[in-house]
Amino acid sequence: MSSILTAGIVAPNFTLRVTPDQMLTLSDLRGKPVILAFYPADWSPVCGDQVTLYNELLPEFHKHNAEILGISVDGVWCHAAFARDRNLHFPLLADFEPKGAVAKKYGAYRDSEGVCERALFVLDRQGTIAWSYCSPVAVNPGADGILDALEQLSDQANVHGQLENADQ
Amino acid sequence: MANLKTPINKSDHIRGPAHAAISLVEYGDYQCPFCASACAVVDQLESYFEGKMRFVFRHFPLTEVHPYAEVAAESAEFAGTAGVFWEMHDALFRNQAILSVPTIMLIAEKLRLPETMMRLALETGQFRSKVRNDFMGGVRSGVNGTPTFFINGVRHEGPFDFASLASAIQSRLAADSHA
Numbered sequence: 001m002s003s004i005l006t007a008g009i010v011a012p013n014f015t016l017r018v019t020p021d022q023m024l025t026l027s028d029l030r031g032k033p034v035i036l037a038f039y040p041a042d043w044s045p046v047c048g049d050q051v052t053l054y055n056e057l058l059p060e061f062h063k064h065n066a067e068i069l070g071i072s073v074d075g076v077w078c079h080a081a082f083a084r085d086r087n088l089h090f091p092l093l094a095d096f097e098p099k100g101a102v103a104k105k106y107g108a109y110r111d112s113e114g115v116c117e118r119a120l121f122v123l124d125r126q127g128t129i130a131w132s133y134c135s136p137v138a139v140n141p142g143a144d145g146i147l148d149a150l151e152q153l154s155d156q157a158n159v160h161g162q163l164e165n166a167d168q
Numbered sequence: 169m170a171n172l173k174t175p176i177n178k179s180d181h182i183r184g185p186a187h188a189a190i191s192l193v194e195y196g197d198y199q200c201p202f203c204a205s206a207c208a209v210v211d212q213l214e215s216y217f218e219g220k221m222r223f224v225f226r227h228f229p230l231t232e233v234h235p236y237a238e239v240a241a242e243s244a245e246f247a248g249t250a251g252v253f254w255e256m257h258d259a260l261f262r263n264q265a266i267l268s269v270p271t272i273m274l275i276a277e278k279l280r281l282p283e284t285m286m287r288l289a290l291e292t293g294q295f296r297s298k299v300r301n302d303f304m305g306g307v308r309s310g311v312n313g314t315p316t317f318f319i320n321g322v323r324h325e326g327p328f329d330f331a332s333l334a335s336a337i338q339s340r341l342a343a344d345s346h347a
Contacts, residue, residue: 049313055232057307087232142312 004107004119004134011036011123012105016093020076024069024093027127033066033153034123035146038108038116040137042074042082042092050118050140055088057143064150069093072116073100108134122149125157170323174305176224179298181244181253184214184222189344190337193224193318195306198241198260199234199267200314202328207261212330217337225257227302228314236267238299243272245295246286252279320344 005011011034015025026034039050054061054068061068070092074082079092095102100116103109108119120141122131131149135141176182176191194210196203210223227244229237240260247256259275260267276286289295306316310323317324317333319340326332 052230052233053307053312056230056303060304060307089232140312142310143307144310147308 004117004132005121005129006132007129009129011121011127011129012102013127014102014105016071016095016102017076018091018093019080024091029067030127031125033064033125033130033150034127035061035066035068035150036071036106036119036121036123037068038071038103038106038119038121040110040113040115040118041072042078046118046138046140048086051088051092052086053140053143055086055090057147058089060147061150064154066122066150071095071102073103073114110137120146122146122153124153170310170325172318172321172323173309175321179301180224180226181248181257182222182224183254185219186222188220188222189341190217190221191224191318191320192221192333192337193226193321195226195228195302195311195314195316197227197229197234197237197314198244199237199264200230201264203315204261204264206315206317206328207258209328209330209333213333213337216330216334221337226306227299228306228311228316229299229303230314236269236272238296239269239290240267240272241299241302242290242293242295243276243286245298246289247276247279247281250279250281252281255279 011026013027015023018024037054051070068090070090073095075096076094079094083092095116100109103116106119106121108117110117118135118137118141120133121129124130130153131145133141133145172193176193192213194206214221214223227241229241231238244253244256244260247253256275256279263271263275273283276283315328317328319337322340324333324336326336
């Protein structure tokens, strides 16, 4: 298993294709917590369960004002077909050309197989990694770690909010 | 990460003796084919560990891929208020291949559930929060797909055929008795 970027590191910025004619830049999401879910491949059974679970949890993520981005080395047309089949309501980004370049920046690329690790990152509102986790590739990591991390970020934001109010 | 965060409680549907040495909790989805086959396995386990096991079923509907999973779960909850949760539960799995709203209403009719009240409960989402609470409790316990089993609060990793679950239960009993 490669060693992925850990908490406290500023998340490397990137621009990736999200649909055949749309790009998405990470820094455009500044101000919101962001969940990056790297996964090996569209269509493989474990990924299927994992993205299905995150899809069901979108309302919970949105309660924290968080956005989730799925990332694999699959191309945009593959992502489009996969998203349609699974009724996904969040973006899947194509780390396709140069292959795996973004995953490599996060330490989440498996050279031996040429796919992303099953790695999760939760970024805070300023784009710093608040939590990260790399799961064995055949194991669906679930969502409990993501939700714990988002709750901590919300708690911190509330404390800061209260402090700011107290200053006034 | 692999422990049950929501202990068995009053709002659960429980089958079997209250002080059983074995508590088997399943997170399941009425439209999931693996859960339907697990349903028969649970029956076998209950006979095999008769008098020593209680079984709890919690909802984990993956509604975006299973369009009838939510209505099925809420219908089971409605049946629960009339004391026939398990009858509805078993019938939903038995009829999984033809699961639809008319099928569910037909099962309800056979169980003599009041149709108007049931339709109202489903339309107003009377049991939606109960089902969602089950689901979120599962997520917080690390449930990542269905079916997921917990044996005495510890997640069962591995296959869910009779032999695998029975031997996992035996090992858990042995571990708990030495604890």
